[in-house]
Amino acid sequence: MQFFLEVLIGGLLSGVMYSLVALGFVLIYKASGVFNFAQGAMVYFAALSFVGILGLGVPFGLAVLLAFGAMVVLGVATERFVLRKLVNQPPISLFMATIGLAFFLEGLGPFLWGNETREVKLGIADEPIAILLERYNLSVSQFDLMAALVCGVLVAALALFFQHTRIGRALRAVADDHQAALSVGIPLQTIWMIVWAVAGFVALVAGLLWGARNGVSASLVLVVLKALPVLILGGFTSVPGAIVGGLIVGSTEKLAEVYLGHYVGGGIEGWFPYVLALLFLLVRPEGLFGEKHIDRV
Amino acid sequence: MSAPQGAVLLEVQGISLSFGGVRALNDISFDVRAGEIRAIIGPNGAGKSSMLNVINGVYHPQQGVIVFRGQPRARMNPHAAAFQGIARTFQNIALFKGMSVLDNLMTGRCTRMHRHFLWHALHLGPARREELAHRARVEEIIDFLEIQHIRKTPVGRLPYGLQKRVELGRALAAEPSLLLLDEPMAGMNVEEKQDMCRFVLDVNEQFGTTIVLIEHDMGVVMDISHRVVVLDYGRKIGDGTPEQIRANQEVIDAYLGVSH
Amino acid sequence: MFYREAGQFKTNYAADQQIFPLLQDRIGIAIVLALGFLVVPALAADYWFSAILTPFLVFSLAAIGLNILTGYAGQLSLGTAAFMAVGAFAAYNFVLRLPGLPHVVSFLLAGVCAALVGMAFGLPSLRIKGFYLAVATLAAQFFVVWALQKFPWFTNNSASGVISAQPVHVLGLALDSPRRNYLFVLTIVSVLALLAKNLARSNTGRQWMAVRDMDVAAEVIGIPLLRTKLLAFAVSSFYCGVAGALYAFCYIGTVEPEAFSLDMSFRVLFMVIIGGAGTILGSFVGAAFFVVLPIFLSIAIPAAAQLLHLPFNKASVTYIEYMSFGALIIFFLIVEPHGLARLWQITKEKLRLWPFPH
Numbered sequence: 001m002q003f004f005l006e007v008l009i010g011g012l013l014s015g016v017m018y019s020l021v022a023l024g025f026v027l028i029y030k031a032s033g034v035f036n037f038a039q040g041a042m043v044y045f046a047a048l049s050f051v052g053i054l055g056l057g058v059p060f061g062l063a064v065l066l067a068f069g070a071m072v073v074l075g076v077a078t079e080r081f082v083l084r085k086l087v088n089q090p091p092i093s094l095f096m097a098t099i100g101l102a103f104f105l106e107g108l109g110p111f112l113w114g115n116e117t118r119e120v121k122l123g124i125a126d127e128p129i130a131i132l133l134e135r136y137n138l139s140v141s142q143f144d145l146m147a148a149l150v151c152g153v154l155v156a157a158l159a160l161f162f163q164h165t166r167i168g169r170a171l172r173a174v175a176d177d178h179q180a181a182l183s184v185g186i187p188l189q190t191i192w193m194i195v196w197a198v199a200g201f202v203a204l205v206a207g208l209l210w211g212a213r214n215g216v217s218a219s220l221v222l223v224v225l226k227a228l229p230v231l232i233l234g235g236f237t238s239v240p241g242a243i244v245g246g247l248i249v250g251s252t253e254k255l256a257e258v259y260l261g262h263y264v265g266g267g268i269e270g271w272f273p274y275v276l277a278l279l280f281l282l283v284r285p286e287g288l289f290g291e292k293h294i295d296r297v
Numbered sequence: 298m299s300a301p302q303g304a305v306l307l308e309v310q311g312i313s314l315s316f317g318g319v320r321a322l323n324d325i326s327f328d329v330r331a332g333e334i335r336a337i338i339g340p341n342g343a344g345k346s347s348m349l350n351v352i353n354g355v356y357h358p359q360q361g362v363i364v365f366r367g368q369p370r371a372r373m374n375p376h377a378a379a380f381q382g383i384a385r386t387f388q389n390i391a392l393f394k395g396m397s398v399l400d401n402l403m404t405g406r407c408t409r410m411h412r413h414f415l416w417h418a419l420h421l422g423p424a425r426r427e428e429l430a431h432r433a434r435v436e437e438i439i440d441f442l443e444i445q446h447i448r449k450t451p452v453g454r455l456p457y458g459l460q461k462r463v464e465l466g467r468a469l470a471a472e473p474s475l476l477l478l479d480e481p482m483a484g485m486n487v488e489e490k491q492d493m494c495r496f497v498l499d500v501n502e503q504f505g506t507t508i509v510l511i512e513h514d515m516g517v518v519m520d521i522s523h524r525v526v527v528l529d530y531g532r533k534i535g536d537g538t539p540e541q542i543r544a545n546q547e548v549i550d551a552y553l554g555v556s557h
Numbered sequence: 558m559f560y561r562e563a564g565q566f567k568t569n570y571a572a573d574q575q576i577f578p579l580l581q582d583r584i585g586i587a588i589v590l591a592l593g594f595l596v597v598p599a600l601a602a603d604y605w606f607s608a609i610l611t612p613f614l615v616f617s618l619a620a621i622g623l624n625i626l627t628g629y630a631g632q633l634s635l636g637t638a639a640f641m642a643v644g645a646f647a648a649y650n651f652v653l654r655l656p657g658l659p660h661v662v663s664f665l666l667a668g669v670c671a672a673l674v675g676m677a678f679g680l681p682s683l684r685i686k687g688f689y690l691a692v693a694t695l696a697a698q699f700f701v702v703w704a705l706q707k708f709p710w711f712t713n714n715s716a717s718g719v720i721s722a723q724p725v726h727v728l729g730l731a732l733d734s735p736r737r738n739y740l741f742v743l744t745i746v747s748v749l750a751l752l753a754k755n756l757a758r759s760n761t762g763r764q765w766m767a768v769r770d771m772d773v774a775a776e777v778i779g780i781p782l783l784r785t786k787l788l789a790f791a792v793s794s795f796y797c798g799v800a801g802a803l804y805a806f807c808y809i810g811t812v813e814p815e816a817f818s819l820d821m822s823f824r825v826l827f828m829v830i831i832g833g834a835g836t837i838l839g840s841f842v843g844a845a846f847f848v849v850l851p852i853f854l855s856i857a858i859p860a861a862a863q864l865l866h867l868p869f870n871k872a873s874v875t876y877i878e879y880m881s882f883g884a885l886i887i888f889f890l891i892v893e894p895h896g897l898a899r900l901w902q903i904t905k906e907k908l909r910l911w912p913f914p915h
Binding site for chain 1: 685687872875877882885
């Protein structure tokens with residue numbers, strides 16, 4: 001039972017980081033209907049830029065700001081040179097364009113900053129929390145908990161931003177209906193830039209946390225692909241879905257690895273979330289919180 | 298025009314359909330005789346398209362029975378409906394935009410093509426003969442609808458009126474015994490409407506196809522249909538020959554609006 | 558003026574339904590085939606066969622496979638490499654465990670294995686479409702590679718997971734030179750490409766395209782959705798499977814499961830997009846483009862760096878390759894979403910009028 005709890009908590013906490021990546025997907029999907037496959041590459045690029053800038057001798061805070069700046073530039077450039085040119089194309093074209101973007105970033109990142117695995121030090125040790133270990137004999141990583149807190153704060157901040165600011169309202173209008181939003185004078189392109197910049201910021205945070213955990217390397221892109229089953233579980237348009245889906249994927253993949261993995265030789269973490277998501281899709285194609293779609297003819 | 302007194306081909310009995318809490322159709326019953334043109338009219342949102350969708354199985358009604366050729370069934374699936382000889386067109390054109398007119402019409406014959414895909418891959422013997430035989434039938438429809446010149450044009454490039462005609466052609470290619478037309482003349486100019494009317498009447502007379510038609514243009518409906526069903530907010534409020542419908546007070550109220 | 562249908566009257570439907578209704582096109586394809594089968598083998602050096610022509614043909618076949626699924630039937634797949642892996646490892650095991658079987662038959666059976674796996678992963682396509690399906694095919698990508706690594710039976714208990722493809726014999730001839738490998742692959746690819754073209758223009762192909770363009774209408778017409786989609790998955794995976802077998806046996810020689818990575822799936826997808834979705838010709842053009850581009854870059858970048866006196870290292874070539882792939886994809890999606898095959902189509906239409914303006 002003890003062990004089960006440890007695995008579960010560890011899974012939930014790492015699931016929070018999946019949620020964070022999925023959140024970036026959902027933001028962009030809601031605002032522009034684009035399934036942004038490059039979100040993973042953005043996480044990698046953001047983290048790499050950050051360590052790269054840090055390596056130039058820039059202080060930590062400034063490096064975060066500069067890396068964020070780079071993501072804003074990226075967001076603006078994406079809107080300007082990719083999205084704007086592909087307006088009115090079928091969603092699948094936009095999706096493929098984001099695969100192109102992912103390739104571009106996966107090349108640009110190491111081209112600018114080199115490809116050796118770098119460490120990120122956030123000043124929090126990846127050690128068990130002392131109190132829990134003493135009182136309940138539970139080993140819960142301090143770092144994971146911290147990461148979960150950061151995610152929580154970020155999600156809350158985003159929720160407030162979208163509920164209570166003018167930009168947030170405009171964004172929700174755009175998400176609901178592009179044409180209608182455009183016709184009442186909402187500047188679509190500005191909204192898209194903002195959303196991509198925000199998604200870039202989310203990617204930066206995710207990149208820092210993942211990077212601190214596993215180091216910044218190209219494998220970050222693959223880890224981040226785990227966010228896709230999260231989206232399927234949670235629904236493409238639902239922020240709560242991204243959170244809950246991340247937790248489900250994080251916890252079940254760890255539990256499955258520990259309890260089922262040894263029957264088949266281990267390493268099932270890589271595909272288990274996908275199969276889980278697939279099975280789930282067969283039962284509920286619109287995801288946990290997605291809207292049911294009725295075909296009209 | 299005198300209504301054909303043929304046998305009943307399709308009978309709709311007590312159909313009720315709702316989406317969530319919204320009642321789209323409420324206890325609708327009517328019949329369609331073989332060889333007639335049957336119109337369904339009613340204001341927007343009356344449930345006309347839903348009725349067609351129920352008949353060919355796109356929607357499944359919660360209550361009621363559909364009797365087609367004497368066989369009662371609670372629900373159909375669209376695929377089975379097609380195989381039993383029900384074809385239709387859609388309110389918003391549902392052609393295959395990336396394919397040529399010819400290919401669109403050929404898909405209409407897919408219920409009659411049975412060769413295995415391995416024959417197709419080899420493009421030999423039986424598959425080739427089948428393809429050519431069906432091509433010949435499709436060419437007859439192309440001639441009938443006077444669309445020879447656009448045979449190889451991708452339908453996405455055609456103007457609206459022609460697309461409607463191609464869609465009719467695709468339905469005809471199936472050689473259906475029951476043809477459902479959902480607003481075949483919507484958005485057309487007078488000339489195009491006249492053409493379409495002529496095609497509908499010719500299909501009915503030359504091929505003997507039974508037609509159920511939704512249309513907003515009252516002039517057209519009263520001219521070409523044998524009998525008319527009137528729906529309003531999911532209820533049936535009138536059923537009869539055009540003359541009877543013209544004289545029906547409830548129908549007049551529904552269209553002109555009265556204070557209740 | 559010279560390239561047009563004037564004077565070539567079709568008097569029956571059979572003549573009108575040829576793959577190449579124009580006489581000029583028929584002459585053109587005959588020249589291409591003669592070049593491929595006769596001229597090139599007589600002239601080219603081994604490097605051309607092993608580094609350019611054979612991989613070009615193998616990837617053309619994979620691209621045809623993906624094109625059937627994505628371009629014709631409209632079901633986006635990110636798992637192409639997985640189906641190629643199934644083909645490669647199935648062929649290895651057929652050759653290993655059924656030594657009496659002719660190798661060509663083994664390759665075709667490997668394609669059938671891939672088709673079965675493809676159908677299994679195509680089952681969800683009845684309930685889900687678009688992005689959701691794309692993500693579902695990722696499940697195939699990760700699951701297949703994992704299974705090939707985890708179960709040593711597939712790799713004949715190879716400690717490193719790497720297999721060495723057995724020497725291939727066809728009709729008693731050993732495929733022991735790059736030239737023979739090339740000719741063998743060319744034959745298979747030519748035949749399978751013809752069959753794919755036949756399928757695409759038949760009732761089967763029309764049903765695929767109908768499902769792609771509007772599935773609700775397709776169902777109303779009487780097209781069985783699940784069967785049509787599953788057939789697309791099966792045929793597509795068959796092509797990818799054979800391509801995978803040829804990849805292992807006639808091109809690379811030794812492979813490990815990781816070679817069939819997500820990256821390779823994307824590359825094949827890029828070939829389809831850049832070549833032209835929904836055309837067989839596009840699959841060839843796209844594959845040619847993507848086989849030649851890295852070679853071109855690996856020569857051009859060092860040269861350019863030297864010319865501009867910039868620092869240069871080997872790794873940057875890879876990164877620039879990635880960046881060019883990404884940028885090119887975006888460029889093509891913006892400028893010519895129908896791919897290079899469409900450009901060829903437009904050229905042909907222009908040629909019909911040339912040298913007159915109208």
